[in-house]
Amino acid sequence: MQQIAAAGDSRALEDVRVGALGKKGSIAELLKTLGGMTPEQRKTQGPLFNGLRDRAADAIAARKRELEGEALEARLMTERVDVTLPAPEAAEGSVHPVSHVRDELIAIFADLDFKVAEGPDVETDEYNFSKLNIPPEHPARQMHDTFYLKPQSDSTRTLLRTHTSPVQVRTMLAQKPPIRIIAPGRTYRRDYDATHSPMFHQVEGLVVDSETHLGHLKWILEEFCKAYFELPAIGMRLRPSYFPFTEPSVEVDIQCDRSGGQIRFGEGRDWMEIAGAGMVHPRVLEMCGVDPEYYHGFAFGFGIDRLAMLKYGIPDLRPFFESDLRWLRHYGFAALDIAALHESLSQ
């Protein structure tokens, strides 16, 4: 038994086993002596010898497992890797803030049953202006410094849409009320300075129904702002303004605090302009085949880039479109950070 315990490796243990239990081993020799014994002797010595053999075999097996365990342990110790080495190909993808905020807007308005509508970036004068009650030489056209395309082969004149409002026109011409849509998309104006980019993004909202009024517009805007800024309450102020395609027209300010060089919403006494809106002008309804005596509607428009800047503290507009990888990684969103109302609009 001492020899078993002392066996330092499997080979030594095997020697012990052969020495005891092998054909000529000590226990085997002992067992052989049973043949020359009397039945009485055998009765007493037999179990004794067999017991000895079994105990030796068990001890050897146990020692064997022990030695194998130790050997595995020793081998694994030599197989160490430096786990601080970098794993291969860590993906560092990101989703642009404009895309993420667009998804947030869709998630919020989806809950209010607004469908997502789209329209082309290249538009006709008729859809971008005339049908929105902006005739040629209207002073409002100066607010929309427009990119025109060179005359087409069929001599039609097209332009890059200056707002997403043509989608209102296209939607009303294509479907009967009730209508609830939002239309996010690219928009273009000939404006390029520190706070303007020749391309930017708007989201348009349009509701047309038999009973729709300014109070509903106010409610939608309030609910949207609370959801988007993820605040329980936020002060809002509507100011009379002017857009040719709405009447009455309003501009929408939300409550904010600018002290300390940072903007915080839902507190403070300052106001931040955030949207333009109004009741759809009866002439626009009429031009789009909707009876203004029976239907009313309201429309609103936000700047998506601006919403992203306000919520996520992005200081400048122009880097949005420059694709500096450092900017994209810093202000972008993880690929699977999907805007959802039941979880959170963003992580």
Next chain:
Amino acid sequence: MKFSVSWLKEHLDTTADAAAIADAATNIGLEVESIDDKSATLTAFTVARVVSAEPHPNADRLRVCRVDTGKDIVQVVCGAPNARAGLIGIFAPPGTWIPGSGFALKVATIRGVESRGMLCSERELQLSDEHEGIIELGGDFALGTPAAAALGLGDAVIDVAITPNRGDCTSVHGIARDLAAARLGALKTRPVSAVPGKFESPIRVSLDFPAGKESACPLFAGRVIRGLRNRPSPEWLQQRLKSAGLRPISVLVDVTNYVSHGWGRPLHAFDAAKLRGHMRARLAREGEKILALDGKEYALDPEMTVIADDAAARSIGGVMGGEDSGCTESTTEMFLESALFDPVRTARTGRMLGIVSDARYRFERGVDPEFVIPGLELATQLILEICGGEASALRVAGRVPEWRRHVRFDPSDVNRLGGFHLPDEEIAAILLRLGFELRGRGPFDAMPPSWRADVHDKADLVEEVVRIYGLDKVPAAAMSRPYAIARPVTTEPQRRASLARRAVAARGFAEGVHYSFIPRAHASMFGGGDEARQLENPISADLDSLRPSLIPSLLAAAARNQARGLMQVRLFELGVQFESGHPGAQANVAAGIRAGEPPRHWTKSVIRPDAFAAKADALAALDAVWAGARSAPVKAGAAHWYHPGRSGTIATGPKPLAWFGELHPSIASGFDLKGPVSLFEVFLDAIPASKARSSKSRPKLEASDLMPLTRDFAFVVGADVTADQVVRAARSAERKLIESVELFDVYQGSGVAEGKKSLAIAVTIQPRERTLTEAEIEGIAQKIVSTVAKATGGVLRS
């Protein structure tokens, strides 16, 4: 539109201060952009007198002045050429923040002489850009008087953004009228009486338009004023104009600006001595030119209105006067014009000529047709008061066009559109305060005043009522939810775009958003750059073409990043590309690039930007949006900006679903890109729509309990045989039992003949009903070998 509070109070009797005025204005739709209160920013500056000015001992251009501040005499070193004894100016003591220079004044030693303060220029006080000399005050001010008071800046200046519909508010009077309607005070109206003519105007006026174009200028009035002594305007008038950001010039010009800004009536003052014969309003002649007051010559076209004498056009109607006929300080006889120019024509003229002027601003928004003559009389009175002289009788051509119109208005529309109830009497009271005339009860018959050309229908009237009543009082009202639980709101293409975006981002690409217009040179490299996709008025010459592909935007962005030292770029965009300049000729594309040598990695497992990285990227995007992606056929070659031998097209029909591959080297060098570049374009709009299904239930899973087995084969085939041919042939050998065929090795070299290659495949066989015998398996293997041999000429490698 800027005005000072004291100017407003000429027109409005109110006790409100600047802040209250600004609040009231904003609440009725006159958005206040800023309130500039100089008395607050200039508190430290005071009136002082230069007692003596001696040459600086060590500097030719400097003077050492002794300045009496009213409290004591201080020494100031001054570099202004006009610094002299007796000058009354504006003094800043040490410690003062100088707004125009952006520093705080300190006691300084200038070339060895101590200076304790500063005499200030207009620029230093941010009053103007004037920095030629220090301010010289004209009036008689006690020393120590606050500068703001002495400079007539004692009251705050309010800047209001006027929306294009409110031509009536392009004047101080108009703003006062609107504020009065909102009950901020009582409107003060200056009585205008006709100035009796002392003589017949020697200059006659006429309208000279062809039939059908009379609306260009339906009314033209004027008169001669003679015996004038033109000069700089009195202080009060100068201060009014300065507060509005206008530069005082001389009485005759300043009065026209005062009436224009004060009452919204643009006028023009001609020097009568420079005119030839009589005046007429007419359309410009072909080829006619005029040197305008801004010193530039403009070529006119026959749709532009001019005021002309017998010899030439003397002013561009409603836009700008002519340089040659303008008043100067030596003018003694003037012709004062007041006319009504058509808004649309004026807007067009201004836009075509690129002239922005105060007159254009007002005419294109519409001026009050009833104030043409009163405005002329008002200006005449002011000129006579200040300059003396005598006025002729008026000459008038044409008449005030009919502006009266009636809008039928049911007060219940306020409730229908506004969502709140207001008694009829209150609605009527608001409209009356705004100058409307009302007839009838219940549904009114409302006539807008002459200055409100923007009000046409019931929605306009609702807006008037709502804005004066107060938008903040409109209660928010919940909208009905048609469904308790929101329904899906996006279309399949919209969902696909979203999925593709997330799938590509998950592969380590950063999403960029780029302009839809790119340099023409880039567009031409990608099949664009034609006339139909050119902008007529680009923001700059290198942003003039609608992009025919997203790739040039991505390559340019990658090059910008590499130029900043970010050498490894993985960038994608999900956006539109344009097929022509027509609406709708655009496609949604998911495109991405990998550029630059991949980052080194100790495991050596890196993804190089090559055709197969691009293929994996394209398939990942496609797979995210379309179930057929993995089995779609892949063909060699793609668009011409891809490497012709290392690119592929995924397509099920004639239209490609995706292109992938390596960038053509000549394009890479055109964009100055470093390292290898792979790219892919997935055409989201080309992907077949999924079939409408009545149920989302899936077919039952067929998972066999029998053990699948795998056999490897290596075929030696011709070098031009594709992997796809071999794999498809092997699969077709026994469709029922062969579960999959994977290609796992490609080998060319010793042991394989020249012009040949070895392709190794692993075939997985899935027994269906019972285990297969060795003989059956051998049979399948034979079939595979023979099918591949038949299809590709490949032989089993020995």
